[in-house]
Amino acid sequence: MKPVQHPHDLLKAEYSQLRTQFDPEYGVLWTLVSQDAVPCVTPELLQDLGDHHRSIEGCRGRLLYGGAFHDIRYSVLASITPGVFNLGGQLALFRQLIRQQDREALLRYAVACIDVIFPRMRHFDMPVATITLLQGDALGGGLEAALASDIVIAERKCQLGFPEILFNLFPGMGAYSLIARKVSPKFAEKMILSGKIYSAEELHEAGLIDILAEEGKGVEAVNEYIKRQERRSNGFLAVQKARHRFNPLTYQELIDITIVWVDAALKLNEKDLKVMDRFVRSQEKLFLHPQVQPSFSDAA
Numbered sequence: 494m495k496p497v498q499h500p501h502d503l504l505k506a507e508y509s510q511l512r513t514q515f516d517p518e519y520g521v522l523w524t525l526v527s528q529d530a531v532p533c534v535t536p537e538l539l540q541d542l543g544d545h546h547r548s549i550e551g552c553r554g555r556l557l558y559g560g561a562f563h564d565i566r567y568s569v570l571a572s573i574t575p576g577v578f579n580l581g582g583q584l585a586l587f588r589q590l591i592r593q594q595d596r597e598a599l600l601r602y603a604v605a606c607i608d609v610i611f612p613r614m615r616h617f618d619m620p621v622a623t624i625t626l627l628q629g630d631a632l633g634g635g636l637e638a639a640l641a642s643d644i645v646i647a648e649r650k651c652q653l654g655f656p657e658i659l660f661n662l663f664p665g666m667g668a669y670s671l672i673a674r675k676v677s678p679k680f681a682e683k684m685i686l687s688g689k690i691y692s693a694e695e696l697h698e699a700g701l702i703d704i705l706a707e708e709g710k711g712v713e714a715v716n717e718y719i720k721r722q723e724r725r726s727n728g729f730l731a732v733q734k735a736r737h738r739f740n741p742l743t744y745q746e747l748i749d750i751t752i753v754w755v756d757a758a759l760k761l762n763e764k765d766l767k768v769m770d771r772f773v774r775s776q777e778k779l780f781l782h783p784q785v786q787p788s789f790s791d792a793a
Contacts, residue, residue: 503548503556508541512573515558519719520566522549522556525573531776532574533583534634539605546612554619566726567719568613570642571626571711578651580776581633582606584769591761599758603751606634606666610641611744614667615737620730622722627651627693627702628711633664640671643733646704646718647693648711653702654690660768661761665754670742676700 503513503522514523524545528538554565572578583602590599613623625639627647636653639645647653655664663669663685672681676699684691697705706714722729761769 503552506545506548508545510535510538511541511545513545515556515563517558517561517563519723520564521569521719522565522567523569523571525571526579527573531580532572532577532635533580533776534606534638535583536586536602536605539602539609542609543605546609546617549617550612550619554617554621565619565621567622567624568617568642569624569626569715570613570639572629574629576650577629578627578631578639579635580630581635584773584776587758588766588769588773591758591766594759596755596759600752600755603666603755604748606637607744607747607751610638610667611747613641614671614742616643616733622726622729622733624715624718626711626715627653632690633657634666637664637667637671640675640701641667644703644718645701646706646711646714647697647702648706648708649693650708651693652690653693653696654688655685656688656690656772658686658688660772661765662758663754665751665757667747667750669750670746672701674740674742
């Protein structure tokens with residue numbers, strides 16, 4: 494068990510797959526995913542993110558930095574893995590649990606995903622603006638996690654999408670709910686059912702990506718956005734509240750949909766699982782050789 498931290502000592506917490514940084518000038522807490530193996534949504538990453546989010550809630554938006562207390566005004570989620578934000582769910586684990594028909598373990602994983610992204614969706618119940626920075630590819634559950642923020646900033650080179658339909662499944666941890674609200678239900682279904690991998694530019698044109706940055710300029714784009722935001726942050730937070738009041742996304746909605754995902758996953762047959770096997774190899778290939786772009790459609 495990890496030692497109990499004082500709630501304001503947020504930056505002193507130790508994680509196996511996360512790094513944290515803080516910019517006191519603008520109150521920006523950077524949460525940086527750092528994985529040595531294939532960057533996907535592992536149980537260890539879920540544990541780290543869950544602990545981290547609970548720490549943010551526990552300190553009530555006030556952390557100790559440089560001997561003084563500072564307000565967290567922006568929470569930025571990013572990855573330090575070159576060329577990759579996150580490649581999605583841990584498919585090797587999915588295969589194992591599906592073949593074992595272990596519904597309890599599969600549901601436990603799925604609920605853990607919801608428990609991690611939901612606090613970002615509701616801004617930790619504080620006047621905090623959430624931002625995701627994409628400097629690399631985000632697929633499946635990785636893209637779902639990215640879309641949980643208010644603002645998504647992506648570099649042009651990013652490849653983004655939900656390939657799950659190619660092995661007869663769908664992204665069940667928030668994709669439909671988030672895309673339907675931000676763009677439209679029609680676009681959510683088109684994106685999910687096509688299995689297409691989109692460019693960041695295409696999703697910016699569709700309205701899913703808020704800000705498009707040039708390659709290597711993602712951090713600069715985040716900082717520029719925050720500087721512009723300073724003089725209108727009060728209005729932004731008010732609109733944020735109005736948006737959630739107009740079209741609230743509840744925890745129960747997310748849980749209900751993820752239960753649909755679990756039941757659908759348990760119906761996959763051996764042919765579907767063999768396609769998933771090829772996706773596992775594609776994830777490894779993309780991570781080990783980022784200059785080579787595997788065709789996910791070929792994996793089917």
